[in-house]
Amino acid sequence: MTENGVLSRDKVLTIDTMNPTVKNVEYAVRGPIVQRAMQVEKELREGVKKPFTEVIKANIGDAHAMGQKPITFFRQVLALCSYPELLNENMFPEDAKNRARRILQACGGSSVGAYSASQGIDCVRQDVARYIERRDGGVPCDPDNVYLTTGASDGIVTMLKLLVCGEGASRTGVMISIPQYPLYSAALAELGAVQVNYYLNEEKCWSMDLSELERSLAEARKHCNPKALCIINPGNPTGQVQSRQCIEDVIRFAAKERLFLMADEVYQDNVYAEGCQFHSFKKVLFELGPEYSDNVELASFHSTSKCYMGECGFRGGYMEVINMDPEVQAQLSKLVSVRLCPPVPGQVLMDLVVNSPQPGEPSYTTFMKERTATLSLLAEKAKLTEQILNTVPGITCNPVQGAMYSFPNISLPEKSIKEAKALGQAPDMFYCMKLLEETGICLVPGSGFGQKDGTYHFRMTILPPTDKLKILLAKVKEFHQKFTQQYS
Amino acid sequence: MTENGVLSRDKVLTIDTMNPTVKNVEYAVRGPIVQRAMQVEKELREGVKKPFTEVIKANIGDAHAMGQKPITFFRQVLALCSYPELLNENMFPEDAKNRARRILQACGGSSVGAYSASQGIDCVRQDVARYIERRDGGVPCDPDNVYLTTGASDGIVTMLKLLVCGEGASRTGVMISIPQYPLYSAALAELGAVQVNYYLNEEKCWSMDLSELERSLAEARKHCNPKALCIINPGNPTGQVQSRQCIEDVIRFAAKERLFLMADEVYQDNVYAEGCQFHSFKKVLFELGPEYSDNVELASFHSTSKCYMGECGFRGGYMEVINMDPEVQAQLSKLVSVRLCPPVPGQVLMDLVVNSPQPGEPSYTTFMKERTATLSLLAEKAKLTEQILNTVPGITCNPVQGAMYSFPNISLPEKSIKEAKALGQAPDMFYCMKLLEETGICLVPGSGFGQKDGTYHFRMTILPPTDKLKILLAKVKEFHQKFTQQYS
Ligand SMILES: Cc1ncc(COP(=O)(O)O)c(C=O)c1O
Ligand SMILES: Cc1ncc(COP(=O)(O)O)c(C=O)c1O
Numbered sequence: 001m002t003e004n005g006v007l008s009r010d011k012v013l014t015i016d017t018m019n020p021t022v023k024n025v026e027y028a029v030r031g032p033i034v035q036r037a038m039q040v041e042k043e044l045r046e047g048v049k050k051p052f053t054e055v056i057k058a059n060i061g062d063a064h065a066m067g068q069k070p071i072t073f074f075r076q077v078l079a080l081c082s083y084p085e086l087l088n089e090n091m092f093p094e095d096a097k098n099r100a101r102r103i104l105q106a107c108g109g110s111s112v113g114a115y116s117a118s119q120g121i122d123c124v125r126q127d128v129a130r131y132i133e134r135r136d137g138g139v140p141c142d143p144d145n146v147y148l149t150t151g152a153s154d155g156i157v158t159m160l161k162l163l164v165c166g167e168g169a170s171r172t173g174v175m176i177s178i179p180q181y182p183l184y185s186a187a188l189a190e191l192g193a194v195q196v197n198y199y200l201n202e203e204k205c206w207s208m209d210l211s212e213l214e215r216s217l218a219e220a221r222k223h224c225n226p227k228a229l230c231i232i233n234p235g236n237p238t239g240q241v242q243s244r245q246c247i248e249d250v251i252r253f254a255a256k257e258r259l260f261l262m263a264d265e266v267y268q269d270n271v272y273a274e275g276c277q278f279h280s281f282k283k284v285l286f287e288l289g290p291e292y293s294d295n296v297e298l299a300s301f302h303s304t305s306k307c308y309m310g311e312c313g314f315r316g317g318y319m320e321v322i323n324m325d326p327e328v329q330a331q332l333s334k335l336v337s338v339r340l341c342p343p344v345p346g347q348v349l350m351d352l353v354v355n356s357p358q359p360g361e362p363s364y365t366t367f368m369k370e371r372t373a374t375l376s377l378l379a380e381k382a383k384l385t386e387q388i389l390n391t392v393p394g395i396t397c398n399p400v401q402g403a404m405y406s407f408p409n410i411s412l413p414e415k416s417i418k419e420a421k422a423l424g425q426a427p428d429m430f431y432c433m434k435l436l437e438e439t440g441i442c443l444v445p446g447s448g449f450g451q452k453d454g455t456y457h458f459r460m461t462i463l464p465p466t467d468k469l470k471i472l473l474a475k476v477k478e479f480h481q482k483f484t485q486q487y488s
Numbered sequence: 489m490t491e492n493g494v495l496s497r498d499k500v501l502t503i504d505t506m507n508p509t510v511k512n513v514e515y516a517v518r519g520p521i522v523q524r525a526m527q528v529e530k531e532l533r534e535g536v537k538k539p540f541t542e543v544i545k546a547n548i549g550d551a552h553a554m555g556q557k558p559i560t561f562f563r564q565v566l567a568l569c570s571y572p573e574l575l576n577e578n579m580f581p582e583d584a585k586n587r588a589r590r591i592l593q594a595c596g597g598s599s600v601g602a603y604s605a606s607q608g609i610d611c612v613r614q615d616v617a618r619y620i621e622r623r624d625g626g627v628p629c630d631p632d633n634v635y636l637t638t639g640a641s642d643g644i645v646t647m648l649k650l651l652v653c654g655e656g657a658s659r660t661g662v663m664i665s666i667p668q669y670p671l672y673s674a675a676l677a678e679l680g681a682v683q684v685n686y687y688l689n690e691e692k693c694w695s696m697d698l699s700e701l702e703r704s705l706a707e708a709r710k711h712c713n714p715k716a717l718c719i720i721n722p723g724n725p726t727g728q729v730q731s732r733q734c735i736e737d738v739i740r741f742a743a744k745e746r747l748f749l750m751a752d753e754v755y756q757d758n759v760y761a762e763g764c765q766f767h768s769f770k771k772v773l774f775e776l777g778p779e780y781s782d783n784v785e786l787a788s789f790h791s792t793s794k795c796y797m798g799e800c801g802f803r804g805g806y807m808e809v810i811n812m813d814p815e816v817q818a819q820l821s822k823l824v825s826v827r828l829c830p831p832v833p834g835q836v837l838m839d840l841v842v843n844s845p846q847p848g849e850p851s852y853t854t855f856m857k858e859r860t861a862t863l864s865l866l867a868e869k870a871k872l873t874e875q876i877l878n879t880v881p882g883i884t885c886n887p888v889q890g891a892m893y894s895f896p897n898i899s900l901p902e903k904s905i906k907e908a909k910a911l912g913q914a915p916d917m918f919y920c921m922k923l924l925e926e927t928g929i930c931l932v933p934g935s936g937f938g939q940k941d942g943t944y945h946f947r948m949t950i951l952p953p954t955d956k957l958k959i960l961l962a963k964v965k966e967f968h969q970k971f972t973q974q975y976s
Contacts, residue, residue: 012715012748015815019653022823025634029605031824048944062603065596082833083567091577108553113799118518121585150638150803153827161678165507182652186826190649227500260500297500307939311601313832315638315803327503337518338674339641344801345570 005108005449012434024189027182028448030034033432034059034103037442052440056472058460061236061404063310071309071370072413073277073363074352077103081313087239094361103348112344118337120148121316121344124351128318131354135268147319147332148350149355151312151344152266153318157187157261159299162332163228164193173226175216175259177208179407179449179457181236194224199452204397206240208248217257228260229253234278234402234471237449237459239382241276241402247284251461255296262302266317273401304349306404308374316346316353367446378404381462381469388473392480404463409445410456410480413487428456434483439475512677515670516936521920522547525930540928544960546948547930549724551798554951559858561851562840563589569600569836581850587843595640600832606825607808608636609832610840616806620843623756624771635807635820636838638830639752639800640791642809645675647750647787650820651716652681659716663704663747665696667726667895667937667945682712687940690897693729693886698737705745709858716748717741721892722755722766725937725947727870729764729890743784751788754805757795760890770810781786786810792837794892796862802843804834811864827948835961864902866892868955869950876961892951895934898944898968901975916944927963 003413015023034057041055045145048060057065064070071094077179080086080100088098106123108114119125125148148154163170173194178354181297198216200206207233220226231250233242263281271278281300286293304316322328354377356362356371382400389397397408412427420430426447435441447456505513513602524543529543547552552558561584568574568588575585596602607613613636617629637643644950652660664672664779676683686704688694696719708714719738721730730738742749751769757764769788775782809817844859845851859895875886879895885896890932900915908918916933923929934945 009811011811011816012746012814013651014813015819017715018595018650018655018816019817021653022650022819025823027822027826027827030799030828056538060603062596064599067597070599079567079574081570082570083563084569089579107801108550109555111552111558111801113554113558113797113801115548115793115800150831151828157827162506162510163501165505165509183826186622190823190826227505249568258500271878305603309601312603313595313599313601313829315829317833322950323499325499325502328501328506329498331503331510334515335513335678337511338515338678340518340639340647341801342802343638343803343834346831 004168019190021190022188025186026448028444030060031444031448033429033436033444035443037435037436038450040436040440048342050440051438053102053440055436055440055466056464056468057442058464058472059444061306061461061463062312063252063306063404063463064312066461066465067465068310068374069370070311071367072124072218073357073367074309074311074349076363077352078345078348080353081345084355095357095361095363099119099352103351105214108257109342114225114340116148116344116347118339118341119333120342121347121351123345123466124148125318127351127355128320129223130351132282132320136286139286140418145324146319147321147336148342148347149301149317149319150346151305151315152264152301152317152319153183154315154342155299155301155317156183156262156264158332158336159191160187160191160228160317161335162328163260164188164191166225169223169225171224173220173224173284175213175220175226175229177230177235177238178233179446179451181232181264182448182474184230185450187310196220196224196226199448200235200238200240201355202398202455204453205401206238206407208242208246213253213474226259230262230263230264231281232264233281234270236267236403237405237407237418237444239397239400239403239405239407241271241278242271242278242281244284247279247281248288251281251288251292251296261298263298265300266303266306267403268302269375270378270404271402272382273399274399278402283301295323299324304346304353307353308371309349309353310374311349314346314349315343316350317342368439377466378462381466384469385460385473386460388470392477394484395480400462402459405459406462407449407457407459410458411484412456413484416483419487428458430458431483432458433478435476439479441472441475441479497623500741502720508842509680510679513674514677514936515674516932518548519932520918520929521924521932522915525924527927528924540924540930542742543924543928543930544956545930546950546952547792547913547932547948547962549896550800551794551892552800554949555953556798556951557858558799561770561855562797562799563835564611565840565858566833566836569833572598583845583849583851587840591839592710594789595832600836602831603703604829604835604976606827606829607821608830609643609839610635612636612835613704613806615843616808616841620770620808623925624774627771627774629808633809633812635809635824636830637789637805637807637902638834639666639803640752640789640805641671642803642837643787643789643805644750644752646672646806646824648681648716649677649823651675651748652679654713656709657713657812658711659717661708661712663708663714663717665718665723666719667725667934667939669720669752670716670936672820673938678947682708684708684712684714685938688723688726688728690886690940690943693889694723694895696730696734696738698741701738701741702925712918713746714747715805716750718752719769720752721769724755725892725893725895725932727888727893728884729759729761729766732765732767732772735767736776739769739773739776739780739784743780747782749786752786752796754791755891757863757894758866759890760870761887764889766890770808771798773810780915788811792834792841796859797837797841798862799837802834803831804838805830810835812815824848847892860949863890864952865954869954870894870953872957873948873950875963876965880965883968888950892949892973893947894950895937895945895947899945899972899974904971904975907975919944919971920946923964923967927967929960929963
């Protein structure tokens with residue numbers, strides 16, 4: 001008690017009184033290893049001696065941070081929209097100016113500083129719809145089913161929020177791939193849903209297996225109410241591109257088992273391997289005919305953060321919903337209105353992605369050159385990563401068919417596993433921490449994404465510039481050999 | 489059953505199977521009246537005859553949409569950051585270029601397209617901390633306690649998410665003012681928390697009343713676990729500016745009753761009335777001495793959307809947490825990492841707001857001129873609104889001391905109340921709908937914000953350009969008189 005009668009008291013909000021579902025949230029991509037990497041960088045700057053001179057980060061799919069350059073046309077339009085006085089200058093191509101004028105006209109008060117409609121700017125949603133139609137060979141898309149989002153993350157969490165409810169044995173279950181992108185497990189933990197794991201088949205290049213889906217669902221039905229099935233294609237962290245057949249199987253499965261499909265297609269342009277092609281869930285759904293296309297409920301997600309643009313900081317994205325119950329869709333529209341609107345610069349960027357320069361327009365050639373160069377370089381680095389990793393005894397790496405990651409299997413010596421467990425660490429976390437301390441390379445352990453019990457992996461992005469990527473791979477190789485020796 | 493064995497089936501996700509907490513969400517600012525206004529606009533464009541030629545929207549605090557111009561300096565820096573090639577041009581002042589260079593240097597790969605740290609760009613958080621220190625007369629601010637957000641909305645919802653838990657009588661209660669900004673009720677509904685109402689005192693210009701806080705809390709303690717107290721100052725929808733004394737009372741109350749304080753201070757520059765001044769909760773907290781400043785937990789929120797900048801579309805904002813339990817704060821940092829980062833252009837804008845041009849810098853004069861002009865115009869319109877509304881018999885309007893809204897009390901004839909109720913409508917919704925259909929003016933009924941039973945209000949923004957605002961006020965006056973006659 002102080003003299004004023006105010007207690008020197010405990011906090012209102014403590015680890016014991018706070019929302020327990022938040023405590024269950026984990027997000028490895030920005031977890032302990034990344035925090036340690038930032039410390040190490042700081043120590044290096046402060047002159048602490050290390051067996052390396054720089055930290056190389058391959059922990060996050062953040063292309064610009066790794067030196068990828070933005071698409072000139074996109075940034076020109078963004079500058080014009082931000083400061084429309086530039087429309088009077090001669091330095092910008094006419095097509096960039098036209099795009100900017102069109103977008104500004106669709107903004108309240110002709111300003112990107114006005115709130116947009118909560119679902120997104122009308123003309124942007126129309127452009128998204130036309131893009132989807134072109135991409136899917138003419139399958140119709142209604143702009144009213146398109147919602148612009150704050151990155152794909154926002155769309156995914158919003159959809160899950162609509163789906164999840166119930167308690168005990170009727171709690172909503174959501175099927176997610178293992179390995180998965182940890183946004184899914186984090187969102188499900190926060191919402192108090194049951195995470196229902198289905199394993200991707202590492203032996204078959206991380207493809208989806210009908211029998212595994214069936215096993216997983218049957219298991220889940222014993223203790224929860226599975227309502228949705230999430231797919232990431234091309235895959236993060238696993239870098240696979242699912243075949244058309246596989247997607248067809250999944251859709252038939254979802255139809256038969258009455259599951260809402262969520263297709264995370266943020267890497268739709270990131271396909272590198274020969275013979276691989278991106279098939280959108282929506283397109284395949286419509287190809288299966290009206291008994292599917294009129295019934296199966298699907299939400300699909302796209303983003304400005306990945307593909308050839310890599311514009312993560314703008315937090316642009318969209319979601320398309322198909323066959324959603326109109327009453328539910330009204331609830332969705334209401335729900336998104338509470339947050340007012342997605343960031344307008346991100347909406348502008350999304351518009352440019354779906355409505356890029358066309359043949360004959362002044363910016364077309366440069367745009368195509370930049371786009372192709374970025375995607376070719378990624379394809380090269382995908383190949384390089386797979387090849388070098390597979391030369392390391394004890395590392396097995398599936399082809400990086402798409403996305404921006406490889407997720408190699410690493411054999412860890414028994415002794416290292418024991419030592420990790422004694423420290424209360426996942427064995428691949430122990431491995432990645434040691435890798436960081438000894439080489440300055442920052443990767444994320446497989447345990448952050450989920451993996452079959454008894455298997456170990458790490459995820460590395462293919463994004464570092466080629467010279468750095470080569471150093472990184474050489475260091476990983478050397479480290480793995482040393483580590484294996486040390487613990488054998 | 490179709491031939492393929494697939495049932496033409498009900499949806500997986502229906503209004504009955506969806507998350508029931510989402511159904512409880514309401515958000516009047518973008519509710520039915522606004523949707524109808526958009527239809528009416530469409531009808532006008534299509535040539536439908538109406539007793540008016542345009543819809544005047546005073547439903548939402550969206551300054552640019554109402555014709556307010558952005559601050560030139562802010563937009564120059566944004567353009568430079570979006571398209572750094574502009575740094576080589578002579579058309580931008582040196583201080584704009586310097587700001588852009590400094591921000592770009594703090595971005596991954598020198599690109600605003602890279603993800604930032606989840607808590608926000610380091611140098612922006614530092615600038616925010618220095619701004620808070622200046623604003624609060626030197627009270628220290630640790631940048632580690634500053635979190636950049638996706639608009640203030642995001643910060644508010646994130647804080648509520650940390651706070652809310654429990655079931656039945658131990659469910660978390662959160663005290664909010666009535667009338668309130670409906671983000672609060674919507675977020676509480678979604679989180680399944682108990683909304684604990686305390687009424688602002690309309691007779692005393694919407695001030696907070698200690699006895700009312702005590703009544704509300706005592707009442708709430710009978711059926712839930714009240715943990716937090718939210719204050720909006722300057723107020724939305726009520727336009728009041730709380731006195732220093734009042735803030736002091738609230739802090740002492742929170743300390744005594746062990747409540748976590750949430751101070752929504754997004755209108756901190758929007759103070760117009762003579763004798764009124766903005767006092768931040770943090771400053772007053774520290775002035776009360778260490779028994780308060782070392783103990784009371786406080787989160788305060790700011791935004792790029794309001795004040796003189798009105799940059800809503802960028803979704804910039806920050807939150808500062810004070811006396812937060814370090815374990816909880818670690819959970820907060822983890823939680824925000826799941827969404828990766830707030831939009832970087834919004835962070836840039838927030839930085840410019842807290843680090844605006846200084847005396848001696850080339851952009852200072854123009855900046856100050858623009859800022860002052862905007863705020864003076866708002867002050868004028870605040871006065872005008874109050875004055876004209878108070879000339880209408882049956883309308884009583886408190887002074888618009890701050891923010892961007894007036895929330896006048898309207899007397900509605902008994903007959904109109906009966907007719908509304910017969911239609912299942914709130915009486916002031918009935919009134920506002922009629923106003924829209926007859927005059928083209930779009931306001932939000934008081935029932936969307938909450939009000940004392942048996943009282944009726946509408947909220948109107950003071951944002952329309954002066955000429956439009958005058959028309960609007962004249963039309964409201966005429967309508968109110970006609971309406972009163974019609975139903976008497
Ligand atoms: C599979 C997948 N989905 C969604 C996201 C979220 O991306 P954003 O929110 O930046 O659009 C990511 C980011 O890495 C991802 O890999
Ligand atoms: C009191 C109050 N708080 C928060 C917000 C949210 O603003 P934003 O998310 O655009 O920063 C608003 C918007 O009108 C508001 O009036």
